[in-house]
Amino acid sequence: MFEGMGLQLITATHAAKKRLTEIMENAEEADGIRIGVKNGGCAGMEYTVDLTQGGEQGDDVVAFDEGKIYIDSKAILFLLGTEIDFEITKFRTGFVFNNPNQTSACGCGESVELKPAEFPVGLKDSK
Numbered sequence: 001m002f003e004g005m006g007l008q009l010i011t012a013t014h015a016a017k018k019r020l021t022e023i024m025e026n027a028e029e030a031d032g033i034r035i036g037v038k039n040g041g042c043a044g045m046e047y048t049v050d051l052t053q054g055g056e057q058g059d060d061v062v063a064f065d066e067g068k069i070y071i072d073s074k075a076i077l078f079l080l081g082t083e084i085d086f087e088i089t090k091f092r093t094g095f096v097f098n099n100p101n102q103t104s105a106c107g108c109g110e111s112v113e114l115k116p117a118e119f120p121v122g123l124k125d126s127k
Contacts, residue, residue, distance in 0.1 A: 009071060010035075010062055012084045016095060017066045019086040024067040027051050034059065035079065035095075036072030045078070047097050077101075 012020070023033065034052040037045045055061060055070030062069045071079055083098040 008081065009060055009076070010069065010079060010082045010084060012062075012064060012069065013086070015086040016084045017064055019095070020064065020069070021066040023051070029053055032061070032068030032070055034070040034072060035084070036075040037078050047095075048072075049095055 020033065024030070030051040030053050032052055032055070034048075034050050034055055036048045038048055040046045052070055055068075056072070058073035059070040060073065060076060062071070069084070078101055079097075079099065081100045085096040085098060086094070087096050
């Protein structure tokens with residue numbers, strides 16, 4: 001979808017790639033994870049992460065040596081430019097989304113408010 005536009009759909013930190021390797025080593029019927037967003041939480045939206053084999057029709061995919069990350073087609077504009085990280089803290093362990101489209105988050109960090117990505121002038125019309 002965005003190939004050839006010079007946009008990086010998503011990136012992943014070393015820690016996220018390491019966790020993706022661990023997941024793929026233990027996932028018998030999956031070739032990657034699928035990320036997206038859904039309505040929920042006090043801030044309005046929540047990130048989703050699920051195992052998948054081939055994603056779903058219309059998904060974009062970013063392939064790393066460690067595995068594939070499929071992006072739900074309905075979430076592309078909310079996730080464009082996101083850096084995926086993985087952290088282990090005293091209170092939580094999981095993927096963290098450093099998302100330039102995030103405008104706020106709830107106090108517990110479980111839900112976020114997102115706006116669609118804005119394209120630079122002229123990019124929308126180029127092919």
